[in-house]
Amino acid sequence: MEGQPAEPSSYLTIARPGDAEIEVKRSRFLARLRRVTDEPGAREVVDRARKEHWDAGHHCSAFVLGPDGATMRSHDDGEPGGTAGAPMLEVLRGHGLSDVVAVVTRYFGGTLLGAGGLVRAYSEAVRMGLEEEGVVRRQRMQLVELLTTPAGAGRLEHDLRSRDVVVRGVSYADPVVVTAAVPVTGVENLRSIVAALTSGEVSLRPTATEWVDLPG
Known part of the structure; x- marks a missing residue:
């Protein structure tokens, strides 16, 4: 339609599904990254993580959808605002990825990490997941x-x-x-x-x- 930007002819996404885990002061952060093409698919991945790790304290998420990456969402799931979902989203955006959802499940280890510690932990969990999966155009x-x-x-x-x-x-x-x-x-x-x-x-x-x- 006139006045609307043309859809990109190519974009980057994850090459394959993958998982990663890091530990910070006995808190475990389990990342899973999956390729999805719509919001229901992204939310299904989050729901599956909740069911599989029902005893965890948090299931934070971020996703980017569409060849132009126009749809972006993040959720802190009870962590202090801006310490989980938003940093995870920034990692995905920093790698130029779309059609991908990241979920990081946290098992609390008994030691408070502070806002900065949470941002680093959630970001690093997603980065580790991306290293496992690789990127494809x-x-x-x-x-x-x-x-x-x-x-x-x-x-x-x-x-x-x-x-x-x-x-x-x-x-x-x-x-x-x-x-x-x-x-x-x-x-x-x-x-x-x-x-x-x-x-x-x-x-x-x-x-x-x-x-x-x-x-x-």
Whole structure:
């Protein structure tokens, strides 16, 4: 719509789900980070942590959603205001991440940490979780179906991958369909690559667009 910024063509998120734990003055901080795409999904991760660690004192959370990171929420869950959820959110934002929720469960160890100690502990737990999971770039890609023969499918898939074309799958029907993913502006370039590889014997059929994790 006119006047609205264009949606980003790529963004960063976590590569895989992961967990981390740190201990500060006998208080245990258990971090879990998960990829999510909407608020219900994020809240489900928080609820699951509550159920699994029902005897813990706090389940603080933060999440960022959307390719542009426009939706951001944080919750201190009973910790002093601004000492848990907000620092966790800042770690996610500092790494430029979206479509991710972080939950840090705290088991109190008997020693008060003070505001500064809590900020450091919750932040460090999330940073440790990110080190465990790693980061991946997601890009909006155009899916293109390449119609070929059973005899040529394997070679075509190999040649595409060797040219860093993302192959999403192969359907062995009649004809065989090799599904490739290219940047939304890269269909004509793919057409040229395929024509050179197959002497023009393979036809292309652009289909939908979707977000794809790029190879690391």
